[in-house]
Amino acid sequence: MPFQFTLPTTSAFSFSSSFTSESHPSLPLNASTHRGVVRDALKKYKRLPPSSQGQNLPSIISNINAYLPYALAIDAGLSRASLQGEEINVVLTSTPVIEWRPTISDNAVPGREAPRVRIQSLEYDIFFALSTLGYAYTLRARASLHPLYVTSGAPISPQDRTTAITTATKHLLDAASVHGYLARRAEVLSTASPCADIAQSTVRAMASLALAEATLLAVLKDDPYPAVVAQDRNDNDREWMYKAPEIPKVRAHLFARLCLAAADHAAQASSLCQAVRGGKGSSKLNDDLLRYLGDFRKTSRAKACRFFGIDAELSGQTGNALGWLRCGLQELGIEPKEEKKGLSLSRMKKDWSEKREDKKIERGTNWGSDAGKLEETRVIEMLETKWTKVNDTVSFPVILYPVPYNIANSVQILTQTIPPIATLLSSLPSGRDIHSIKPYQVPELPKQTLESMRVVPDRADDYGEQPSSDDEERTAVGTPGGAFPGTSENYRSESTRSYY
Structure with a gap:
């Protein structure tokens, strides 16, 4: 259900090329070292298949959390602030030049990487490092919730379901905490952000x-209906043979x-994202995120x-x-479901969308991009079918012996009038x-780490000389067509010149 963010990547950077510290000479080198680890971790994550990326998220979170104290220490040293009772003195020697690849900004060229x-x-x-940390927490929440929507394996137990939702809620609240800190930190900035990602x-x-998303998970934890619908669609479920699904009463x-x-929080997020839009290229957010926010609000409402309907039915x-x-x-x-005989184009389209979403869930790629609209539609249609049968029931009296009165007067029609939609929504x-x-x-x-960085560094800070991932992709030589794997060197010529 949480949005599937793409983690950004960054270029190499040497802090020693732009910063020096008289009080802690080894601080720039240590910052470069930990930033290099973050850069390598993000590159590795990007190249992994989608099914394996979730396992790499804890290391990314750990690496970013290890890098941030050094970057924040240098930032504090520029204003001669004190940390752990020690004054840090950092001098800016040249303007740093760092590159980050935005992931939620709109791309001017569709189909290409921004x-x-x-x-x-x-x-x-x-800002980019903290935003990446928030995205990673959200992706960990997605990874925790993924087993709840898989219908190809055995259904998970209620205890495992509760544990998964609780874990995902914790990660989402951590992400909200990180983004909230960024929002407060951005209030004191006087310069405009370089792109929409960190505005x-x-x-x-x-x-x-x-x-x-965390608020909606609090409902999902005690909402039995999505699990019942998923259990009904699971071909490996055998519990229906001897036990009916338990639907406890909920605090509707x-x-x-x-x-x-x-829904209110999603509407607020949507309006804030719409406020970012207005420029071209990276000055506005991509349509996938904006569409997800709109779908999330619709699903929440x-x-x-549905819960008001459950309360009325009870x-x-x-x-x-x-x-x-x-x-x-x-x-x-x-539109409300109508019973039609024969083929129906809308029904075929709906079935095709459901199968496509099921395949996304099985592959673990881009599932839940509709913010749960399809799942909620299934639940509402299931309840509508059940309650319509109840509302259309006609009760006849049970006659055990002939009696001299009109049976027609004892027939009870249990059908109730359905109020207008506008009246209920108001x-x-x-x-x-x-x-x-x-x-x-x-x-x-x-404090012990700060004291250890008072010594002069024992090696050069050469992290800024590492090649960019873009350069690696441009210089990479693929295997020629028809060649045996691993023999591309035998087909490479000395000249890189092309003839036409």
């Missing part, structure tokens, strides 16, 4: 999005207000309508319950938050 953005400030390098409106939007009204709160108001389900379908932009209450974003704990270097 060009790197050149930044000339350590502050924005820290103040963008990082505030990412904090709202992570909070919205509370869950509905939580869903409305998630549809879930709220009270015996089947007509109102069906009305709320129709409200949910309207929020999703789906009665929606306000949302209710369940999570609060904790302040991000800025990592700091231990």
Whole structure:
């Protein structure tokens, strides 16, 4: 369900080429070392197949957390601040030139990788590193939730389901904390951001999005209906042979207000992202993110309508319950289901979309890009079919012996009137938050580490001389067609000149 971010990559950079420290001479070299580890980890992650990238996320988070204290120490040393009781003195000798590849900015050339953005400030390098950390936390939440949607294997147990959702919620709240810290840090900047990825409106939007996703997971943890629908579609499930699905009573009204709160956070994130748009190229965000935010808001409001329908059905108001389900379908932009005989183009299109989404889940690539609209549609249609049968029921009296009265007068029609959609939507209450974003704990270097960097470095800082990944791709020589793997050197000529 969480958005599938793409982690950015960065160029090599030597801190010693732009910064010197009289109080801690080894600080620039150590910062370059840890930044080089982050760069290599991001390059390795990018080249892994999508099915293996999730396993590499913990190391990326660990490497970024190890690099940030050194970068923040240099940033603090530029203003002669003190850390752990020690004053750090850092002098800027030349303007740093660092490149990062944006991943959520719109690309001017569709189908191609976005060009790197050149930044000339350590502050924005820290911004990119922290944004990458927030994206990695969100991707870890996706990896935790992936087993819940796989229908090719055995269904997971309720305990494993709860553990997965709890773990994903923790990662999303960590992501919201990081983005919230970036938003507060951006308030004091006087210069414009080099790209939309690290603009103040963008990082505030990412904090709202992570909070919205965490709020919706609080509902998913106790919502039995998505699991029932997934269990019904799982060919490996055999529990239906001897046990009916258990659907416990839920706190429907509370869950509905939580869903409305998630929708409000998503709407706020969408408006902030729309505020970033207005330029060309990297000055606006890509359409996939904006579309996801809109779909997330629709899904959250549809879930709220479904829970209001469940609350009405538990009270015996089947007509109102069906009305709320129709409200949910309207929020999703789906027309009410109609029974048609023969082939139906809309039904074929829906079945094709479901199969395509199932294949994405099995491959683990780009699943959930609709923010759960398809899953919520399945749940609402299941409940609508069930409750429509109940609402259309006609009750006849049981006659055990002949009696002299008119049986027709004893027939009870249980059908209830379905109220208009506009009337129900106008009665929606306000949302209710369940999570609060904790302040991000800025990592700091231990005092012992600071004292160890007072010595002169024992080697040169040559991290800025490493080739860029773009250069590696341009200079890489592929295997000629028809050649045996590993023998490309035998087919390479001394000259690189081409003849036409």
